[in-house]
Each structure stands twice: as C-alpha cells, then as structure tokens.
Amino acid sequence: MTATRGEAPGEAWTIRRVLAWAVDDLKKRGFSSARLDAELLLCHVLRIDRIKLLVDAERPLDKAELARYRELFLRRRSGEPIAYLLGVREFYGRPFRVDRRVLVPRPDTETLVEVALARTRHLDLAARVLDLCTGSGCVAISLARERPTTCVLGxxxxxxxxxxxxxxxxxxxxxxxxxxxxxxxxxxEGRSAVFDLITANPPYIPEAEIDTLMVDVRGFEPRLALSGGADGLVILRRIAEEAPRHLAPGGVLAVEVMAGQAPDVSALFAAQGFSAIEIQKDLGGHERIVSGVWGQSPARPGGAPIEETVWAGKP
Structure with missing residues (x-):
C-alpha cells in the first residue's frame, strides 16, 4: 500500500482509506463483490464486525495490521476464495471451519438439507442418517443439529x-x-448398518468443464471434490446403484446435482427401483436436488444395530 496522487506520503492508513484503496483495486480487476470482500477481510484482521468499520472509520491501522491485511488482500486478489482466507463459512445458520482441504459450502446446498428434513418428517426420533462425500461436514452436522435424536454418519x-x-x-x-x-x-461393506436417510453432495462436474470454472474454484478447491468423471455422473451413478443395499425399507436417498443433470439422475433412480422421485430447485431456480424413496427390502445379513457396528469402529 503506497500513497496515491494527491495524498501525503505520511498520511495514516485509516479504516476508511484502506477500504477505499482495496475496493477500488478489486473493482478494477472485475470482482463483483469488491466492497464485501474488502470489508470482510478487514473485519477479520481487526476482529471487529462490519458496523465497527463505519463507527471507527478514522481509526488508523498499525504496521502489523496493515501487513496482515495486505497479505490476505493479495491472496484474495489472486482468486483465493474469501472463505479460505477467513477460515470459516456460514451454512444453514452455523459457522463451519473451511480451508483448501474441503469444498466451500454453497447456499444452494442448503436445499439438500431442507429436502432431507422435509422428506423424513415421518421417521421416528432415532432415525439413522448417512451423508456421503461429507467434505466439511456441513450437511451431516446440519442434519445432526436439526434432528438431535438421530444418529448421523458422514x-x-x-x-x-x-x-x-x-x-x-x-x-x-x-x-x-x-x-x-x-x-x-x-x-x-460386511456390516449390518442400514439407514433411513442417505444424502450426498458428490463431485458432479464433467472433467472437461473443470478448467472453464471460475479461478477461485478451479485454482483452489480440491479437484477430488469437483470432478464427476467424463460425463459428471460417475459418482452419482455409483450412489444410485449401491444405496439400496444400505437403505431401510421406505428410506430416502437425496443427492445434489449439477444444473441440467436432474433428468438423467432421476432416470438412474428409477432404474434402481426408487419411487416417489422428486426434483427440487435451488435458490437460483436451477434443478438441484433429486430424491427418492426405496420401497423394497434388499437382502441384508443380520447383525448388531448401527450404533455398535459403525459408531464403535469410527471408520
């Protein structure tokens, strides 16, 4: 951060001045959320909320604060997701720790939680839930907190x-x-665990499309959590085929899909014998969640209940 034309070299870097500089720089580089990003980073460095940025606008930053802000700002300018820089992302009303080891939770995925809760209202209080491709645990933990008497495995x-x-x-x-x-x-495999609800937000982006994604996605988020193979359906296909062996009769399977994939995934569900198949749209109006009910009872070996087979081993 250096003095700009018309400013004295010794002028203090106040909150107001830092934000003006940062917002201007990000806007010039095409960031649509320039002001929000600049403010969130400064709140993180100063450990204050956004209201305090306004109240204390003339407060100068010390050298350590300026250095830390500049470090984070440059990382954001390079495209690194704001959630990784802050180390947290809110999901379903709760702050989840995130970093480059996991996908950044998206608001659209909250639709998966809502569908799962809505389609399992009829289940007893001790329902058993499995969340595949759990990542940061945002779906599994949200379901666990919303239904505290259930047993959830991510x-x-x-x-x-x-x-x-x-x-x-x-x-x-x-x-x-x-x-x-x-x-x-x-x-x-080999365990007697069956579930009343299985959810998944699996990798579903076709491999050839990953390099066309925004830089903050393709350059920083784990490819393992993005790539769904050649057609984007490799993991979704496996889930649809394998889930019946792990669902109780009347159990629900609900998965997140890429915009445009819902018809194909619905067909996969139908081919495996799922009924009452539904498609729900996300906040942006895209078909995002496919869910269905498993109405048959596949052959399963007898054995101990899920609490003894899965939770005791903590796989």
Whole structure:
C-alpha cells in the first residue's frame, strides 16, 4: 500500500482509506463483490464486525495490521476464495471451519438439507442418517443439529476432509454425528448398518468443464471434490446403484446435482427401483436436488444395530 496522487506520503492508513484503496483495486480487476470482500477481510484482521468499520472509520491501522491485511488482500486478489482466507463459512445458520482441504459450502446446498428434513418428517426420533462425500461436514452436522435424536454418519474419501469435518463436529457440538473415511459405501461393506436417510453432495462436474470454472474454484478447491468423471455422473451413478443395499425399507436417498443433470439422475433412480422421485430447485431456480424413496427390502445379513457396528469402529 503506497500513497496515491494527491495524498501525503505520511498520511495514516485509516479504516476508511484502506477500504477505499482495496475496493477500488478489486473493482478494477472485475470482482463483483469488491466492497464485501474488502470489508470482510478487514473485519477479520481487526476482529471487529462490519458496523465497527463505519463507527471507527478514522481509526488508523498499525504496521502489523496493515501487513496482515495486505497479505490476505493479495491472496484474495489472486482468486483465493474469501472463505479460505477467513477460515470459516456460514451454512444453514452455523459457522463451519473451511480451508483448501474441503469444498466451500454453497447456499444452494442448503436445499439438500431442507429436502432431507422435509422428506423424513415421518421417521421416528432415532432415525439413522448417512451423508456421503461429507467434505466439511456441513450437511451431516446440519442434519445432526436439526434432528438431535438421530444418529448421523458422514463419510468422505479424503482423510484431510474427514479431519476438517471432525473439527466441525466438535466446534458445533454435534455429539450425535460421527465422521469416517470411506470410498462411498466401502467402509460399510460386511456390516449390518442400514439407514433411513442417505444424502450426498458428490463431485458432479464433467472433467472437461473443470478448467472453464471460475479461478477461485478451479485454482483452489480440491479437484477430488469437483470432478464427476467424463460425463459428471460417475459418482452419482455409483450412489444410485449401491444405496439400496444400505437403505431401510421406505428410506430416502437425496443427492445434489449439477444444473441440467436432474433428468438423467432421476432416470438412474428409477432404474434402481426408487419411487416417489422428486426434483427440487435451488435458490437460483436451477434443478438441484433429486430424491427418492426405496420401497423394497434388499437382502441384508443380520447383525448388531448401527450404533455398535459403525459408531464403535469410527471408520
């Protein structure tokens, strides 16, 4: 940060001046959320809320604060998601810890939580829930907190993502939620665990389209959480095919999909025998969630209840 034309070199870098400089710079580079980004970063550095930015607009920053703000600002200018810089992203009314090990939770994914809750209102209080591709744990933990008498298990292929999710379980007091590492259902094979609800926000972007995404997505978020294979349906296809072995009769499967994929995923559900298949739109009006009911009882070995088979082992 250097003095601009018409400003004295020794002029203090106040909150007002820092924000004016940062917003102007981001706008020139095409950032649509320039002011919000600049303010959130400064609030993070100063540990104050946005109201205080207005109240204390003439407060000068010290050298350490300026250095920290400049570091974060330059990272944002390079495209790094604001959520990674702040280390937190709000989802379903709760602050989730996030970093480059996990996908940034999106508002559209809150629709998955809403659909899951709406379609399982009839279940008893001790319902069993499985969240695949759990990432930061935002869906699993939201369901656990909204339904505190349920037992929720979140699984992710990435050990790093599972670590972040476990931290969020502790941070947010989701004592009825466990997190494990698994390639979809693989950790459950050979166990008698069945679920009343299975949710998933899996990788669904076609591989060839990833390099066309915004830089803050393609350059920073984990590719493992983005790529759905050649047609974007590789993981969704597996989930639809394998879920019936792990659903109780009348259990619900609900998945998030890319805009335009809902008809194909609905067909996958129907081919596997799901009924009452529904498609819900997200906040932007895109078909985002596909859900269905498993009405048949597939052959399953007998055994201990889910609490003993899954929670005790903490896969």
């Amino acid at each position: 699984l992710d292929l990435s050990p790093d993502a599972a670590t972040v999710a476990r931290e969020n379980v502790v941070r947010l007091g989701a004592t009825n939620c466990a997190i494990g590492v698994s390639d979809l259902f693989s950790a459950l």
